[in-house]
Amino acid sequence: MKRFTGDAGPYPGGDPYADYRTSVFPFAAACDLADRRLGAGVIAASDEFFADRENLLAPGPARFDPGTFGHKGKIMDGWETRRRRGAAAGAPHPGDGDHDWALVRLGAPGLIGGIVVDTAHFRGNYGKWVSVEGTSLPGTPAPADLLAADVPWTELVPRTEVGGHAANGFTVTSARRFTHLLLRQYPDGGIARLRVYGTVLPDPGWLAALGTCDLAALEHGGSVEDASDRFYSPPENTILPGRPGRMDDGWETRRRRDKGHDWIRYALAAQAELRAVEIDTAYLKGNAAGWASLSVSDDGDWTEILPRTRLQPDTNHRFVLPAPATARRVRLDVFPDGGISRLRLHGSLTATGARELAERYAAARRDGRPDTPPGI
Numbered sequence: 001m002k003r004f005t006g007d008a009g010p011y012p013g014g015d016p017y018a019d020y021r022t023s024v025f026p027f028a029a030a031c032d033l034a035d036r037r038l039g040a041g042v043i044a045a046s047d048e049f050f051a052d053r054e055n056l057l058a059p060g061p062a063r064f065d066p067g068t069f070g071h072k073g074k075i076m077d078g079w080e081t082r083r084r085r086g087a088a089a090g091a092p093h094p095g096d097g098d099h100d101w102a103l104v105r106l107g108a109p110g111l112i113g114g115i116v117v118d119t120a121h122f123r124g125n126y127g128k129w130v131s132v133e134g135t136s137l138p139g140t141p142a143p144a145d146l147l148a149a150d151v152p153w154t155e156l157v158p159r160t161e162v163g164g165h166a167a168n169g170f171t172v173t174s175a176r177r178f179t180h181l182l183l184r185q186y187p188d189g190g191i192a193r194l195r196v197y198g199t200v201l202p203d204p205g206w207l208a209a210l211g212t213c214d215l216a217a218l219e220h221g222g223s224v225e226d227a228s229d230r231f232y233s234p235p236e237n238t239i240l241p242g243r244p245g246r247m248d249d250g251w252e253t254r255r256r257r258d259k260g261h262d263w264i265r266y267a268l269a270a271q272a273e274l275r276a277v278e279i280d281t282a283y284l285k286g287n288a289a290g291w292a293s294l295s296v297s298d299d300g301d302w303t304e305i306l307p308r309t310r311l312q313p314d315t316n317h318r319f320v321l322p323a324p325a326t327a328r329r330v331r332l333d334v335f336p337d338g339g340i341s342r343l344r345l346h347g348s349l350t351a352t353g354a355r356e357l358a359e360r361y362a363a364a365r366r367d368g369r370p371d372t373p374p375g376i
Helices: 053-057 204-210 235-239 351-363
Strands: 041-045 100-118 129-135 154-161 167-171 177-186 193-200 223-227 262-280 291-297 302-310 316-335 342-349
Touching (some): 041 053, 053 193, 100 129, 154 167, 154 177, 204 351, 223 235, 235 262, 302 316
Antiparallel strands (some): 041 100, 100 167, 100 177, 100 193, 129 154, 129 177, 223 262, 262 316, 262 342
16 A cells, blocks of 8 residues: 655645645545444544544545634644653653554444545644554443553554655454554644544344344445445435435435436345335435335345335435345435435344344454554
């Protein structure tokens, strides 16, 4: 994976992203497990003197206003700590192991394929090295619980030199399921954004306790496999938690000038029996899809379960299926173009699906990699 080391030049004026250094990260097509809309949060940090830790998980790219200052200094859209100092006048520099840290709760626990530590706009004030570790604890542990001496952590990104004003990407090879990350920067400085790309792996015991739930939801392990168009907003928005808050919180395609149509293909958490469907066009008023249909696949063949149906703008449409449909994948077709804001597929795992999910969950709790104490 290409990395960017060293400082960026001073801000040259004009577009603050003109000299931003980045690359194409294949893993970035996956879900961001640290998305705040999934419930992620930065629950503790060693220091946040110049800029709040919560900025790490803010949606969208970091913003930069060269003229904005506060009482503590330049206001940055990221997490920034004060400058560390040595112990005495004869040793003014921080020690080699001195660092700041931030403790991150993933919004949806899962398997991590890659991490981006983004230092956008931090040109001469970023951490020279970073590292990332992960752990998995059930329930809702407090920071003190996570940082206890007996909690094992797995190294995901070893201490690595990074670049300022750059998207620093790291491929992760662990097959373990993680719930929390520990991000460190040495010795101090700022990081604009943290993105954690991977696959949600839900707790099968939780889904069993729920009984009926939305099997397409990201938080329950659903995912988008492919889509015909991502022009205005991503199809992954359609399986986010909650109702949308504005138009771009859904999926919207460009205007078609041919006789085709647009579609999204989803993978469910596991084999499931679907009984009810919701197709929501909230906030899509002059650009909602005109009609929609749904098809399912369990063994490779596709069967239509909802025929082409007229959609109303800015409306949540509910459909009870005439008979339960067994599926691993679902395809939503919209005609001719436009968008929807949410798709909900209500049902329950089959016995086969529950067994397969339980096996994946068990395998992800033992990947054979060594663990280390937090040592912060």
